[in-house]
Amino acid sequence: MTAILSVALTQTQILKPDRPWSKTYDHIVYAVPDFSNPSGKTMSFSRREMLVAIARRHNALVITDDVYDRLHWPSSSSFSSSGKALLPRLTDIDRALPPHPTDPRHFGHTLSNGSFSKILGPGLRTGWADCHPKLSYGLSQVGSSRSGGCPSQIVATMITEVIKSGELQEHIDTVLVPSYGRRWRKMVDAIEGELVPLGIEVSKVSLKDRDIFGGYFIWVELPEGMSAEAIAFSARERENLIVAHGNLFEVYGDEDAVKLDQWIRVCFAWEDEETLVLGIERLGRVIRDSLTGTQKTDKTKTSLNSFKAPLGEF
Numbered sequence: 001m002t003a004i005l006s007v008a009l010t011q012t013q014i015l016k017p018d019r020p021w022s023k024t025y026d027h028i029v030y031a032v033p034d035f036s037n038p039s040g041k042t043m044s045f046s047r048r049e050m051l052v053a054i055a056r057r058h059n060a061l062v063i064t065d066d067v068y069d070r071l072h073w074p075s076s077s078s079f080s081s082s083g084k085a086l087l088p089r090l091t092d093i094d095r096a097l098p099p100h101p102t103d104p105r106h107f108g109h110t111l112s113n114g115s116f117s118k119i120l121g122p123g124l125r126t127g128w129a130d131c132h133p134k135l136s137y138g139l140s141q142v143g144s145s146r147s148g149g150c151p152s153q154i155v156a157t158m159i160t161e162v163i164k165s166g167e168l169q170e171h172i173d174t175v176l177v178p179s180y181g182r183r184w185r186k187m188v189d190a191i192e193g194e195l196v197p198l199g200i201e202v203s204k205v206s207l208k209d210r211d212i213f214g215g216y217f218i219w220v221e222l223p224e225g226m227s228a229e230a231i232a233f234s235a236r237e238r239e240n241l242i243v244a245h246g247n248l249f250e251v252y253g254d255e256d257a258v259k260l261d262q263w264i265r266v267c268f269a270w271e272d273e274e275t276l277v278l279g280i281e282r283l284g285r286v287i288r289d290s291l292t293g294t295q296k297t298d299k300t301k302t303s304l305n306s307f308k309a310p311l312g313e314f
């Protein structure tokens with residue numbers, strides 16, 4: 001069937017209308033400026049301005065994944081929501097500038113991706129793009145937007161009602177931010193109590209002495225010489241606990257640029273508070289056993305089939 005179809009297409013050769021591109025960019029830059037996944041870092045305002053300026057100078061499009069920018073809370077006081085992004089998005093900065101002085105086809109140099117996955121529910125598979133009107137019109141005209149098969153119209157219609165009624169904002173302010181804030185605090189406390197005494201370092205961006213924290217994740221660094229992959233494997237094998245080891249986030253072919261083989265990423269957003277503490281205690285046991293040499297971390301000797309259902313990803 002596929003073969004017949006491709007023959008038919010070759011014969012007619014009408015695949016796309018032949019028209020010139022409205023705009024092409026010479027480069028694409030991808031960034032997660034707020035509470036970046038995986039690092040947890042946030043790009044400063046001055047760096048945002050610099051990146052927009054560089055994009056304009058070199059005809060680049062900066063695509064930012066702004067999925068966590070409303071999920072942040074003060075580290076010290078009660079976990080209240082400001083209802084806003086922490087810093088202006090790169091698109092806000094770009095939009096505030098006058099059109100490019102020499103480019104007759106100014107489509108802006110930034111595109112902000114948003115997703116309802118993090119603020120309503122991952123299964124919705126719906127998001128949005130915020131950019132210069134010419135670029136967003138262009139996006140609305142591509143096959144994946146126009147075909148009718150890709151966007152989920154019913155879900156989008158329901159989400160529109162949830163936004164219009166104010167329920168989405170209320171959900172972020174009264175449910176997500178306070179509960180993520182409490183979970184984050186509970187997990188940092190557990191890490192400080194259980195892991196830090198074992199020589200584990202907490203990523204600077206996750207510490208309580210920062211004013212604001214956000215996103216979903218905390219990073220911890222294991223003592224010198226200890227392999228995060230082996231610890232993650234043992235945690236799963238012996239404690240029924242899933243944690244993500246840093247190597248998973250290295251860029252294939254560019255591993256030397258950022259080495260993460262002693263780092264573990266734990267997620268505080270999914271499990272409830274008591275389970276988070278239990279998870280850190282279990283991780284502490286695995287690390288302690290490894291330090292005292294009582295733990296076997298040779299993953300080649302264990303069958304993956306013997307795992308019980310995992311406790312959840314931390």
Ligand SMILES: Cc1ncc(COP(=O)(O)O)c(C=O)c1O
Nearest residue numbers: 032037065067115116117122127
């Ligand atoms: C930075 C970032 N972008 C996008 C996503 C996924 O969004 P979606 O479910 O809308 O594909 C995630 C989820 O982990 C993420 O961390």
